[in-house]
Amino acid sequence: QQQVKQSPQSLIVQKGGISIINCAYENTAFDYFPWYQQFPGKGPALLIAIRPDVSEKKEGRFTISFNKSAKQFSLHIMDSQPGDSATYFCAASHLIQGAQKLVFGQGTRLTINP
């Protein structure tokens, strides 16, 4: 019940295209859904996050779509750029003693071809 399933494992998109990464969860106690971006040799960095009371959140070229009934959420990257090439992790969390306990997906390696 603690798992977060992420797909695809790898994704190749042409510059200017839309990149879409999907995640699914089981635990209905999860109440915070962040996406992290990780470059080789670096730690993950928060990209965008959503709570289940909204169905969509947009920040620049990045959009999270959230479907509470299906227990699924996805990341859309519009106008994908070569600099977006990285590994993306979805995560889900719930509070434990006042702090969020994150469960990560397996990651998606995104390559944007110029």
Add this chain to the structure above:
Amino acid sequence: EAEVAQSPRYKITEKSQAVAFWCDPISGHATLYWYRQILGQGPELLVQFQDESVVDDSQLPKDRFSAERLKGVDSTLKIQPAELGDSAMYLCASSRPPLTDTQYFGPGTRLTVL
């Protein structure tokens, strides 16, 4: 911009040896996390501290791993003895709930056990 500091960045050791990793969270962040990230997978929580107290160490292999945060600021993660399967990236993160749920990650320590 404040960052989570970790050292060393890289560590090569032989199996059965002891290793230790250090983390200095962002100033004022009461919550500190240690994660293990196996190559090609998402980070997995090992231990979570709230100030100097352990909140969650359910995934920490306590027969060989130990973690401490004696003064509620910086933290040390130790492995003794190291095994081949411990080769991974060890990530430290910190957060400041309830002000923010965002976890800020350090650059990690890449451990190779020979």
